[in-house]
Amino acid sequence: MAEKLHPKIDHGLPKESASFSGGTLVCLCTSKPVKVKIKGQIAHNHACGCTKCWKPDGAIFSVVAVTPHENVTVTENGDKLKVVDPSALILRHACTQCGVHMYGPVERDHAFKGLDFIHPERFEEDGWSPPGFAAFVSSVIESGVDPGRMAGIRAQLKAAGLEPYDCLNPVLMDVLATFAAKKSGALPA
Amino acid sequence: MAEKLHPKIDHGLPKESASFSGGTLVCLCTSKPVKVKIKGQIAHNHACGCTKCWKPDGAIFSVVAVTPHENVTVTENGDKLKVVDPSALILRHACTQCGVHMYGPVERDHAFKGLDFIHPERFEEDGWSPPGFAAFVSSVIESGVDPGRMAGIRAQLKAAGLEPYDCLNPVLMDVLATFAAKKSGALPA
Numbered sequence: 001m002a003e004k005l006h007p008k009i010d011h012g013l014p015k016e017s018a019s020f021s022g023g024t025l026v027c028l029c030t031s032k033p034v035k036v037k038i039k040g041q042i043a044h045n046h047a048c049g050c051t052k053c054w055k056p057d058g059a060i061f062s063v064v065a066v067t068p069h070e071n072v073t074v075t076e077n078g079d080k081l082k083v084v085d086p087s088a089l090i091l092r093h094a095c096t097q098c099g100v101h102m103y104g105p106v107e108r109d110h111a112f113k114g115l116d117f118i119h120p121e122r123f124e125e126d127g128w129s130p131p132g133f134a135a136f137v138s139s140v141i142e143s144g145v146d147p148g149r150m151a152g153i154r155a156q157l158k159a160a161g162l163e164p165y166d167c168l169n170p171v172l173m174d175v176l177a178t179f180a181a182k183k184s185g186a187l188p189a
Numbered sequence: 190m191a192e193k194l195h196p197k198i199d200h201g202l203p204k205e206s207a208s209f210s211g212g213t214l215v216c217l218c219t220s221k222p223v224k225v226k227i228k229g230q231i232a233h234n235h236a237c238g239c240t241k242c243w244k245p246d247g248a249i250f251s252v253v254a255v256t257p258h259e260n261v262t263v264t265e266n267g268d269k270l271k272v273v274d275p276s277a278l279i280l281r282h283a284c285t286q287c288g289v290h291m292y293g294p295v296e297r298d299h300a301f302k303g304l305d306f307i308h309p310e311r312f313e314e315d316g317w318s319p320p321g322f323a324a325f326v327s328s329v330i331e332s333g334v335d336p337g338r339m340a341g342i343r344a345q346l347k348a349a350g351l352e353p354y355d356c357l358n359p360v361l362m363d364v365l366a367t368f369a370a371k372k373s374g375a376l377p378a
Contacts, residue, residue: 138362138363141369144370146376164359165354166354166356167356168355170343173327173355177328177329178330180331186330187333
């Protein structure tokens with residue numbers, strides 16, 4: 001039986017539009033939804049298996065991307081937002097009513113500082129850049145997925161065009177290591 | 190130019206022998222070398238790019254495998270051994286004279302508890318199981334490798350038959366996640 005990875009993955013990846021210039025993320029509330037305006041196209045969109053990212057009901061993976069913090073503006077009902085875990089690297093701002101994570105800035109000294117993590121499936125508009133890989137795949141076990149399902153899950157991700165990684169992809173892992181190397185002095189700053 | 194990954198990788202992987210039943214690890218000291226007897230074949234042998242594993246001179250990667258702790262016996266000059274970092278998960282016992290890590294037990298509550306990490310290139314005998322993948326590849330940047338060399342390094346690992354991962358391989362990452370899931374209660378213990 002096919003696994004329910006994520007609604008935006010299981011029926012073919014969404015199509016990117018060259019004319020997409022941003023849009024509005026909306027939470028799941030039917031009354032007074034939180035709205036967050038995002039300027040420009042998103043980057044590094046990917047499926048994520050970690051236990052912290054917000055996932056729609058029944059999905060094994062989240063779909064999450066980044067955008068520079070200055071491109072993010074809360075436009076409606078921001079009073080419903082609260083940071084899920086103030087000690088986490090990503091300060092996930094969730095709607096306290098429906099639970100959707102609307103944006104998650106990285107403010108700490110880190111390679112990803114200045115970027116906000118968002119869930120593009122909450123865009124009212126189409127045309128955002130589709131996920132390009134799957135990160136933290138083994139971590140879905142920590143959400144209760146039986147290890148015996150992992151071979152099928154990895155195969156299904158690959159078939160969907162998403163190379164599975166148990167951390168981030170090589171591009172981003174190299175970015176993290178380069179940041180660490182510059183900080184330690186192993187590479188010139 | 191080809192990268193110097195490791196002497197046991199750059200000239201073709203060593204050949205496993207079905208009759209290998211263990212051997213003796215010897216450090217680099219010409220006088221009073223530390224000797225450690227290992228019973229049986231090693232497991233999960235791999236190239237490792239992390240900054241903590243011992244590497245021979247000029248190598249970008251270490252080659253490291255595991256064996257159950259009960260298969261490890263220090264037979265000569267054990268007084269020269271000292272734990273490199275008592276706070277690390279792997280208690281790397283290094284020769285204080287030549288620096289070679291002779292064995293590294295995991296004693297903490299962890300998926301790898303009861304296993305010792307060893308460097309099979311220090312076996313006096315041939316026939317040990319060759320490396321099967323490359324772990325923590327992006328981490329070599331933290332040792333000062335220019336990020337611009339990473340595409341070449343990953344291609345060279347693949348060509349040598351070692352699939353590159355920026356963490357451990359999927360089998361071991363699933364083992365780690367399963368351990369975490371059983372501990373948290375996400376999976377039955």
